[in-house]
Structures are given as C-alpha cells and as structure tokens.
Amino acid sequence: MKWLSKAKKDRVVFINKKTNEVTYLPHAKTRSLNNPEEQVQLETFLSLIYDHGYPAENIRVCVPVKMGSATKEADIITYSDPEGFQPFMIVECKKKGVPDSVFKGAIDQGFSYASATLAKFVWTTDGHKNAYHEVLNDRIGERKNNVIPSPPPFQGGNNFGFKLKTNLFRLMKAPARLLGELIKFPSVQNAFIYIGILLTIMTLLTKVALSNMNSILKVSNKLWMEYGMDFSWIYYALAFMALLMTVSLGGILSFIPNMGKKALKKKQIVFLSIFLFIPVWFAGSEFAKAWWNWEHYTNMKHEMWMFMGPQLAIAPIQLVLFALILAISNKKPKPTPQRKRLAR
Structure with a gap:
C-alpha cells in the first residue's frame, strides 16, 4: 500500500x-x-x-x-x-x-x-x-x-x-x-442511423468507382478538356447518389425512422438530397484546391480515403442536418379548434 x-x-x-x-x-x-x-x-x-x-x-x-x-x-x-x-x-x-x-x-x-x-x-x-x-x-x-x-x-x-x-x-x-x-433526443439518435447508412453506401459506391477507375479516367479526361471538369465531380456524383439512396431507404424500410408521416415522394427525396448535399459541395471545393488536379490525380494511387476523407470530414454537419429534418418532420402539429372538438 x-x-x-x-x-x-x-x-x-x-x-x-x-x-x-x-x-x-x-x-x-x-x-x-x-x-x-x-x-x-x-x-x-x-x-x-x-x-x-x-x-x-x-x-x-x-x-x-x-x-x-x-x-x-x-x-x-x-x-x-x-x-x-x-x-x-x-x-x-x-x-x-x-x-x-x-x-x-x-x-x-x-x-x-x-x-x-x-x-x-x-x-x-x-x-x-x-x-x-x-x-x-x-x-x-x-x-x-x-x-x-x-x-x-x-x-x-x-x-x-x-x-x-x-x-x-x-x-x-x-x-x-x-x-x-x-444524444438523448430521438431525432439525434435516428440521425446516427442515417449517417451510418450513408457512410456504408458511400463506401460501397467508392469501391465500385475504384474498381472501374480506368474507365472513369477515360471519360473524365474528355470532360476535363472540354468542360474544365476536375476530379471533385467524381466525389460529388458518388456523394449525391449515396444521399439519394439513403433518403429513399428511409421511406422504404420500416426499421429506418422515416422523415415524414408518409412515404416520401420523389420530389421530396430529391429536395432533401440536394439540401443534404450542401456540405458535400463545400467539402469537394476545399479538397479540390488541395490535390484534385489532373497531373496529381492520374499519377497517384487511387485509394478509398480519396473519397471517404471529405465524406468523413462533413459527417458531423450532415448528422446535424439529418437531426433537424427528423425533428421538424416528426413534430406534432398543434390541434386546430375543430380537432379539439373532435377529440372531446
């Protein structure tokens, strides 16, 4: 002792x-x-x-x-x-x-x-x-x-x-x-579910993209020369597809908390995906300044972190956005006088 x-x-x-x-x-x-x-x-x-x-x-x-x-x-x-x-x-x-x-x-x-x-x-x-x-x-x-x-x-x-x-x-x-x-709030707990699904889908899409990178480079070379496209657009495409699929799953699978009382319409899915895409745009812009240029990108080894890096960086922001959407969509409307009378 x-x-x-x-x-x-x-x-x-x-x-x-x-x-x-x-x-x-x-x-x-x-x-x-x-x-x-x-x-x-x-x-x-x-x-x-x-x-x-x-x-x-x-x-x-x-x-x-x-x-x-x-x-x-x-x-x-x-x-x-x-x-x-x-x-x-x-x-x-x-x-x-x-x-x-x-x-x-x-x-x-x-x-x-x-x-x-x-x-x-x-x-x-x-x-x-x-x-x-x-x-x-x-x-x-x-x-x-x-x-x-x-x-x-x-x-x-x-x-x-x-x-x-x-x-x-x-x-x-x-x-x-x-x-x-x-974390005690249900909307925040459910937002973690959405972020988990989003990162899982993004990981799978990135693996598919990396396995087909030679084909993507051929297409992107032409787009680079004709339209000034840089490689952040590959990240944008993957991230937006992941968002569309994540929001869509929320309206299809019963074990995922829905973002509304009923299944979301196509326009609502697209609108929410665009809203959640805002931090993706800024993340892509910042990472493009750092290393997404033609010489660097074509000569370097293509790895998972190239797309998952910016995605993980903005995950906390998207978590907050998911929580806000879930909190607003599940907020109970105030009863109108007519509803009050029916309740009686």
Missing part, C-alpha cells in the same frame, strides 16, 4: 498484524482491516496526507453525523481547523469494484453529510474510481455542473490555481456533456 511505510515511521498510523487492525493515531481510532472498505479508507486517509497535503490532525475517520433524529457515520471528514469545528470535505469510501448504482448512492450519501455539516466538498472513491464535487448550498442536488478535477488543496477551495484548474476542467467537459444531452 502506497505511503504505508512512511505513515508508520511518521506515527500517523499503527498496524496491529496480530489482529489485522489499523489505528489512526492522531485521534486514536482503531478499525479492522478485514473489512475491504476499511482498506480503501486507509489508502484514502494516507493519500490526503501525502498526496494532497492535509495535516493528519485535521482528518478524522468514522465521524458521527447528526441527521435529524438519526446519527450516521461519515467515513472521513477533513477540517479547516485541528479542533474539528469547521468541516471542509466529506470523503465517502466504498470497497473496490462496487457497481455504479452503489457508487452513485455513495455520492448522494456524501452530499447528505455535507448538507448536515456544511462541508464544502465531497470526494467519493472505491480506490480505483473517484468522483470529486463542490457543494453548492443553493443547489444541493446538483451533480454535474459542480464536478471538480481533483480534491481541493488543504484550505484551498478559493486558491487561484485550483479555481483555474477547475474552470478549465469544466470547460473541457462541457462539449462532452452537451453531446450526452443531445
């Missing part, structure tokens, strides 16, 4: 090997190490001292906490003062490998102790998995927007470095949290 030898030398803990017990010497609290949870508690106690700079005198284990008419026991409480009048952080420990439901329950338990003691932070751990939270007194049920990257330094909740680290951590987490919230 990390820091145990040093802790023994420093007279922070005493291990009785005969009884397999640990005594936390600053406050003479003895506990059995036969309990797997106690082993995690000991590791965390030592980590607070040697990894995070908390004085041993300011840490107490198995602290009685009065909660209404009942008295419960917090695993560890750190204090701003050695006398134990100003609770700073609640630490809840669970044995290693507990299920997520148990771990989340431990987080809530830590917050209940924090509410009762007015502690400012909660650290929940099972020795491997850790959760660190700031306690917001006006939002005691908050568990997302108050996550912090690590335990606060001793008496350092307002430390500039810690606040900067916390703000940067939350800023980096924000996109992932936003994406997680967006």
Whole structure:
C-alpha cells in the first residue's frame, strides 16, 4: 500500500498484524482491516496526507453525523481547523469494484453529510474510481455542473490555481456533456442511423468507382478538356447518389425512422438530397484546391480515403442536418379548434 511505510515511521498510523487492525493515531481510532472498505479508507486517509497535503490532525475517520433524529457515520471528514469545528470535505469510501448504482448512492450519501455539516466538498472513491464535487448550498442536488478535477488543496477551495484548474476542467467537459444531452433526443439518435447508412453506401459506391477507375479516367479526361471538369465531380456524383439512396431507404424500410408521416415522394427525396448535399459541395471545393488536379490525380494511387476523407470530414454537419429534418418532420402539429372538438 502506497505511503504505508512512511505513515508508520511518521506515527500517523499503527498496524496491529496480530489482529489485522489499523489505528489512526492522531485521534486514536482503531478499525479492522478485514473489512475491504476499511482498506480503501486507509489508502484514502494516507493519500490526503501525502498526496494532497492535509495535516493528519485535521482528518478524522468514522465521524458521527447528526441527521435529524438519526446519527450516521461519515467515513472521513477533513477540517479547516485541528479542533474539528469547521468541516471542509466529506470523503465517502466504498470497497473496490462496487457497481455504479452503489457508487452513485455513495455520492448522494456524501452530499447528505455535507448538507448536515456544511462541508464544502465531497470526494467519493472505491480506490480505483473517484468522483470529486463542490457543494453548492443553493443547489444541493446538483451533480454535474459542480464536478471538480481533483480534491481541493488543504484550505484551498478559493486558491487561484485550483479555481483555474477547475474552470478549465469544466470547460473541457462541457462539449462532452452537451453531446450526452443531445444524444438523448430521438431525432439525434435516428440521425446516427442515417449517417451510418450513408457512410456504408458511400463506401460501397467508392469501391465500385475504384474498381472501374480506368474507365472513369477515360471519360473524365474528355470532360476535363472540354468542360474544365476536375476530379471533385467524381466525389460529388458518388456523394449525391449515396444521399439519394439513403433518403429513399428511409421511406422504404420500416426499421429506418422515416422523415415524414408518409412515404416520401420523389420530389421530396430529391429536395432533401440536394439540401443534404450542401456540405458535400463545400467539402469537394476545399479538397479540390488541395490535390484534385489532373497531373496529381492520374499519377497517384487511387485509394478509398480519396473519397471517404471529405465524406468523413462533413459527417458531423450532415448528422446535424439529418437531426433537424427528423425533428421538424416528426413534430406534432398543434390541434386546430375543430380537432379539439373532435377529440372531446
């Protein structure tokens, strides 16, 4: 166990090997190490001292906490003062490998102790998995927007470095949290289905195009000379065909979420495909500037990435467009007065 030898030398803990017990010497609290949870508690106690700079005198284990008419026991409480009048952080420990439901329950338990003691932070751990939270007194049920990257330094909740680290951590987490919230919407979930189908069809069409590239080069050579066509048009053709087929399948196959209440008409399929083609046009234009020229294209080895590269680059944009179309098409119309009367 990390820091145990040093802790023994420093007279922070005493291990009785005969009884397999640990005594936390600053406050003479003895506990059995036969309990797997106690082993995690000991590791965390030592980590607070040697990894995070908390004085041993300011840490107490198995602290009685009065909660209404009942008295419960917090695993560890750190204090701003050695006398134990100003609770700073609640630490809840669970044995290693507990299920997520148990771990989340431990987080809530830590917050209940924090509410009762007015502690400012909660650290929940099972020795491997850790959760660190700031306690917001006006939002005691908050568990997302108050996550912090690590335990606060001793008496350092307002430390500039810690606040900067916390703000940067939350800023980096924000996109992932936003994406997680967006994925809960059915239209976004269904949009992923469409993107998966689109990329699959585009991959198959690209394979067909690459296997017939000699024939395509003969035709495109003439078009290049007569009309100034470049090779981005091959990508445009493949991408538009893939879009037409994807949107059409949405109206044919029952397991694919439809973009309307009824099967789409041909004009609607073409219109939606043209709308979804907008980012394709811009992607082709940008890639054409980079390497889609006659000399480069005819002399290079033709590979899948040449067409799938721009397609993957715009996949997030098309995902958003699919989600918008699905959200609008499946939006329930507001009931008219006549419909309201019929409903009655």
